[in-house]
Amino acid sequence: MDVKKFVIKQISVFSENRPGRLAAIAHALGEENVNILAFSIAEANGFGVVRALVDQPEKAYKKLSSIGFNVAFTDVIAVHMQDRPGGLYEIAKMLGDANINIEYSYAYSGKEGAVLILRVDQVVDAIEKISKSGATLIESSVFH
Amino acid sequence: MRCWDPRIEELPTAELKQMQYKLLKSLVYRLFSFSPFYHDRMKEQNVHPDDIRELSDVRKLPFMFKRDLRDSYPDKIFTATQEDLVRYHVSSGTTGKPTVVGYTQNDLNSWTTSLARALTSIGLGRGDVIQVSYGYGLFTGGLGLHYGAERIGATVLPTSVGNTERQIELMQDLGSTAIACTPSYLLHMGEVAEKMGLSIKKDTRLRAGILGAEPWTERMRKRIEEWLGIKAFDIYGTSELSGPMFTECSEQLGFHVWSDLALTEIIDPKTGERVAPGEKGELTVTILQKEALPMIRYRIGDITSIDEDICPCGRTHPRVQRIQGRVDDMLIIRGINVFPSQVEYALMAIPEVGQHFQIVVDRKGALDDMLVRVELTKESFSDKITDLMIIRDRIEHKLRNALNVNANVELVEPGSLPRYEGKSKKVLDRRSL
Numbered sequence: 001m002d003v004k005k006f007v008i009k010q011i012s013v014f015s016e017n018r019p020g021r022l023a024a025i026a027h028a029l030g031e032e033n034v035n036i037l038a039f040s041i042a043e044a045n046g047f048g049v050v051r052a053l054v055d056q057p058e059k060a061y062k063k064l065s066s067i068g069f070n071v072a073f074t075d076v077i078a079v080h081m082q083d084r085p086g087g088l089y090e091i092a093k094m095l096g097d098a099n100i101n102i103e104y105s106y107a108y109s110g111k112e113g114a115v116l117i118l119r120v121d122q123v124v125d126a127i128e129k130i131s132k133s134g135a136t137l138i139e140s141s142v143f144h
Numbered sequence: 145m146r147c148w149d150p151r152i153e154e155l156p157t158a159e160l161k162q163m164q165y166k167l168l169k170s171l172v173y174r175l176f177s178f179s180p181f182y183h184d185r186m187k188e189q190n191v192h193p194d195d196i197r198e199l200s201d202v203r204k205l206p207f208m209f210k211r212d213l214r215d216s217y218p219d220k221i222f223t224a225t226q227e228d229l230v231r232y233h234v235s236s237g238t239t240g241k242p243t244v245v246g247y248t249q250n251d252l253n254s255w256t257t258s259l260a261r262a263l264t265s266i267g268l269g270r271g272d273v274i275q276v277s278y279g280y281g282l283f284t285g286g287l288g289l290h291y292g293a294e295r296i297g298a299t300v301l302p303t304s305v306g307n308t309e310r311q312i313e314l315m316q317d318l319g320s321t322a323i324a325c326t327p328s329y330l331l332h333m334g335e336v337a338e339k340m341g342l343s344i345k346k347d348t349r350l351r352a353g354i355l356g357a358e359p360w361t362e363r364m365r366k367r368i369e370e371w372l373g374i375k376a377f378d379i380y381g382t383s384e385l386s387g388p389m390f391t392e393c394s395e396q397l398g399f400h401v402w403s404d405l406a407l408t409e410i411i412d413p414k415t416g417e418r419v420a421p422g423e424k425g426e427l428t429v430t431i432l433q434k435e436a437l438p439m440i441r442y443r444i445g446d447i448t449s450i451d452e453d454i455c456p457c458g459r460t461h462p463r464v465q466r467i468q469g470r471v472d473d474m475l476i477i478r479g480i481n482v483f484p485s486q487v488e489y490a491l492m493a494i495p496e497v498g499q500h501f502q503i504v505v506d507r508k509g510a511l512d513d514m515l516v517r518v519e520l521t522k523e524s525f526s527d528k529i530t531d532l533m534i535i536r537d538r539i540e541h542k543l544r545n546a547l548n549v550n551a552n553v554e555l556v557e558p559g560s561l562p563r564y565e566g567k568s569k570k571v572l573d574r575r576s577l
Contacts, residue, residue: 012527070525
């Protein structure tokens with residue numbers, strides 16, 4: 001199995017925790033015609049990290065760097081969940097049983113069902129386990 | 145050329161001291177007779193010119209402070225008439241009201257000579273292009289370096305401050321081999337050059353920086369030297385002494401203070417007594433050959449020490465060590481003395497943060513609260529919050545060890561802290577006491 005096609009490039013942006021920073025990021029991406037497909041904010045004391053799946057990660061990286069943001073790419077995976085009670089449990093339990101740690105995660109529920117974005121400590125193992133279990137991984141080409 | 149004036153620069157120490165004694169004696173006689181200000185001060189201190197019988201008797205003389213200059217604004221203590229003056233400079237007044245300095249032609253000559261010796265001692269001369277990026281005008285930096293550089297036969301590029309991109313273009317096109325500016329401005333230029341797609345190290349002929357007008361550290365020197373591919377030399381002076389006067393020689397072991405021009409002492413700022421040789425204290429300077437605005441035991445407020453040993457370069461003149469802080473820069477946080485230079489020194493050992501920082505002091509209840517804001521570098525940004533928290537905790541730990549007082553650290557976005565083209569203001573003290 002070609003695991004690479006399931007590895008998705010997420011952009012992570014360092015941001016100070018003060019009014020207007022998310023707007024600055026969103027405005028820059030809008031200007032470049034970059035579409036945000038999913039995002040989350042993690043916050044710590046005084047700063048935060050904005051994580052986003054976008055349709056054109058390279059373009060987003062270049063634009064945000066050029067206006068002074070610290071930006072990094074992070075490998076994540078995306079899994080289709082059953083959009084019903086217990087849907088999340090099935091995925092989470094499978095990874096837990098395989099001793100794969102979820103560092104962070106966020107989800108969205110759209111027209112084509114519910115999707116869970118996962119940052120795990122062992123990407124390749126996670127991709128293999130999930131595909132064997134019968135759950136559907138989403139290829140990176142769906143996003144960008 | 146190794147020395148601008150080897151006859152003076154390599155004069156044996158004993159002869160130098162003899163020369164200083166004679167100059168001091170005639171200065172004191174002149175001021176006692178012709179300066180009402182010094183006459184009164186010496187009377188108050190109960191000292192007469194006849195009491196100066198050897199060089200160390202300088203300690204009998206009264207001190208002079210910055211406030212004396214402010215109180216005599218604009219020219220009450222000048223000892224030359226306006227007709228004999230050829231120039232004025234006015235200090236920037238970052239720490240109070242401005243002060244005015246007047247110069248006779250001889251005063252300008254001494255100043256220029258001092259810098260001609262200094263620039264020669266770092267290996268500059270005919271054939272060099274010296275870019276002067278200190279401000280021209282009332283500030284002494286620009287014009288001072290300008291005259292010194294012309295005197296040694298170098299080509300001056302008088303860019304003054306500002307318009308950084310154009311400065312970098314000219315540096316490249318005209319082949320500047322040396323630049324005189326503040327260390328923080330040179331770092332700023334390095335950043336701007338990179339944004340322009342240029343490397344000062346690879347794309348310019350720059351090989352020396354003459355850096356001063358604000359405190360900086362040995363670690364900052366290493367960073368500048370490695371990043372920009374130049375040798376960075378410390379320059380020292382204040383407008384009251386004429387302007388930038390002294391630099392390190394190529395040995396980089398402290399700046400040579402020309403003994404025929406200035407007599408330096410290190411004193412305890414609290415007691416006014418001289419400290420033991422080599423110990424740290426407040427730099428006090430007597431300018432031996434100044435006509436318009438003489439200075440006897442002037443307390444500049446800079447904290448440093450003096451090395452009197454003969455320099456490996458062969459010059460016999462004492463070397464004042466890097467300035468470690470200012471008496472009036474000193475912050476008192478919960479009763480502990482903190483110098484911004486200590487913070488800078490501690491931060492330089494942490495690769496995850498950039499060279500810019502800001503100290504914010506507040507009072508929370510009865511307690512002082514110190515916050516140090518630092519920029520996270522591109523290389524050390526991690527998507528993991530826990531990694532970032534570890535970096536912040538490590539910086540807090542380092543600062544606590546260095547300062548003996550707790551400081552909170554805030555990680556900020558790169559480029560978000562203010563950059564200064566002149567003297568940088570790294571402290572924001574919001575305590576209302």
